[in-house]
Amino acid sequence: MHCQLTNLKTKLFCSCPSDYRGKEPNTTVCPTCLGIPGTLPRPNEKALEDAIMVAIALSSHISNETTFYRKNYYYPDMSKNFQISQYDGGGGVPIATSGAISVEADGTRVTTRIRRLQLEEDPAKLVHLGAIDTSPYTLVDYNRAGIALLEIVTEPDLKSPREARLFLQKLRSILEHLGVSDGSLEGAMRCDANISLAGGARTEVKNISSFKEVERALSFEIMRQKSLLARGLKVGQETRHWDEARRVTLTLRTKEEEQDYRYFPEPDLTPMQIQADTVEDIRRRMPELPDTRKERFTKQYGLLPSSAEVLTSDKALADFFEKCVLLYKEARQIGNWITSDLLRCLHSQGLEIGESKITPDNLTEMLRMIDWGQISGKIAKKILPEMVATGSSPRDVARRHGLVRISEREILETIVESIFQEFPEAVKDASRDEKAIHYLVGQLMRKTEGKADPQLANRLIREKLQNRVQ
């Protein structure tokens, strides 16, 4: 996993602004991140603090001292043709090692071990016209060059594409709760997925743009590798490229073509000391983490652990929930609506909660309308997609589609009157046959297209019948 530390104001080794999105190409750059001869890197201390905070959240072992290494390779997105990174072989010490992340999946707890956690600089962005292999040119935008990246490497503990996605979701939630990385920003979180089946070598899949794509890419790889193995063919160790449009992986390079990165300690940076005091200080300032928040949700709001898990697996969702709770008392109701219907809605529209226009005000207003009998639960489900897509209030949506319940006595009385005239036979039978009453109510509901308040309608019809008998 590579996560940009989007909360930082400046890049990892220079004072250029780290907010590069939407900027003119090559404007948030300086001699250092352009690799101009003679420049030297100056480490961003806040980046180290962020990394330590994540290390604590992942219960990792934090090093006393950490060193930067140069990873040497030629590529047009590299301003120096080496990347300042960290290294876990031959004397290199990453910021932290041996952590873990647990996810509740279908009632069971799945723990993934974290191998290491380290900082490195993001390369520049290459821009192509259309596809990479047919573009007549490559443009280089160095605005991204030097952005602080946190690299998190897991042990081979994930057993299915679904587990991989849940793991990534949880990791993202942790990073967002810590406030170090905003996963909703394009390209802020990227992952290289490694996969191997029994009897085959490991392949690494690059160019995966989202967590949904991780699941797809891995599923494709499993299918591809299984079919190779079934035909008695070998799965070779290689790096593959996920083609999102065609939903296939393609060979990028084989083991023989793998780069030798010629790692060695970055001589322009001194080893960074991580004092125990600093770690303790950061530990004290740690914000609430998803697991603690989940715990609190079950206690404070009486949510089922499964709903609390779903809510806290996405910080924006949990925040949305808590904003709703301030506006509407029935927390469990809110929780149920968010984890079932709202999520389904978001999913089918391909949106994250943050991208959707629905507000806590609107969702809780909808719940109140149900309580007051202004709409039924069924109608609420009908209007929710539009609320998500447009941000309109539930009242507006319901009105626009004529879905507000008719519960005004006078209106209904007029309709009852007309029904009585229309179906005199039924009215006659009604005095001795309960079924006939149901029939009249049914006719009224038909006439109002289901919008009549059924209880009130029932009462009015019975009242009118009684008046007749007398």
Add this chain to the structure above:
Amino acid sequence: MTEPYELTASEIARLVASGQAMAEECVESVIERIHEVESKVHAYITIDEEEARRKAKQIDERIREKKPVGRLAGILVAVKDNMCTQGIRTTCSSRMLENFTPPYDATVVERVKRADGIVIGKTNMDEFAMGSSTETSHFGPTYNPWDLTRVPGGSSGGSAAAVIDGEAIVALGSDTGGSVRCPASFCSTVGLKPTYGLVSRYGLIAYANSLEQIGPITKTVEDCAVLLSVIAGNDERDCTTANLGILDYLSRLHEPVSEVRVGVVRELFGEGTQEGVSKSVWKGVDMMGEFTAGCEEVSLPSLDYSLPAYYLIAMSEASSNLARYDGLRYGYRSPSESLDWADTYSRTRKDGFGTEVKRRIILGSFALSAGYYDRYYLKALQVRTLIRRDFEKALDKFDVLVGPTMPLPPFKVGEKIKDPLGLYMCDVDTVPVNLAGLPAISIPCGFVDALPIGMQIIGRHFAEELILRVAYNFEKSCHLEHRSPPLR
């Protein structure tokens, strides 16, 4: 009559600040001298006369208006062409950077300018500072003012030649494995390699970052102390610099050093040392015995391994440092069109770099490759630790260590350039202190067959003040500082 170009920085600063001489006169004198001798010596790659005149005028004006001026007021400083100068091209003597004009000043250049020093030009050097003779320059060699058929040493050959023949008053060089001290020795100037971390490397185009320091090349020890006081000190843009507060190398410079214990390093007089050099330096040692607490021989056995360790580390770092020259953002780019990026890079680097640079990139890449890293690079780091320990032990017993700077006097142009190993061997006495990060000064100690010989004084970490004092006392007893080269 003594011309201003023959004066030392300290003398000029006194004359200019007191109004006895104008900065403009000094500048004109040096420029005239450049016109006179540059065609014979070729010390410079780029000369900026107009800017020098403009700066001198400003300084004179400020003095007339009784405004304060910096301690380098009116002093022409030659800067080795691997230190970035805003608006003046900085080539590293390479075709690769022939037309590269940096957008910023190196910290040392900034500090020189802030002290009212005037940058007169950029001096010739071995390409990317890789060499000991200034012969690998893309712009042709510099010639030694003491014998124009010989090399001035390297890689800061242009800086040392310019100082001794009056084409500059003082100069800046950089020393990765001896590149300040070697030309200082060959040209009979003073040259100091400061403790690693004393002087900011920001703006120094890197050859081997963990070894190199920028240092003064001057006619006298006093000038060296002045220039060092200007350039030394913490720089937040280079996080390998130490924070030592305000540094002043002048106030105690003239004090005696009668308490100082001197160790004479046996390994610096190894088998490659020419007899004349050895004799001259021993004579210097005897002289030193008279004004110190005495000299005694000492052995640092690990120094025998310093040359291979040095070249492995330097080449490894260089292979990575020089990777950025691909023609994409600045510098030379192969004119061949419609190649993919990999071929454009290859073509650019094939044509843009000289033979020695390519040799070191290839060897360095090899030393860092998987499977060889442990055997070469890590081994070299271990040797480096041993050398540092040996020095620490010796410097526990002695305050300074001495020996020859170079095992031989300046050699002929073309004599060694075809024999890279033979040329590498010349660095045998200078590289150990770079590996240990210690300060060392080379100071003239005599002539053999009219060719200059230099002696090296090595001190503890950040003990520049002491080695400058020892050097100053030595200079006083030698009286070599006012000899000028014949330019023949």
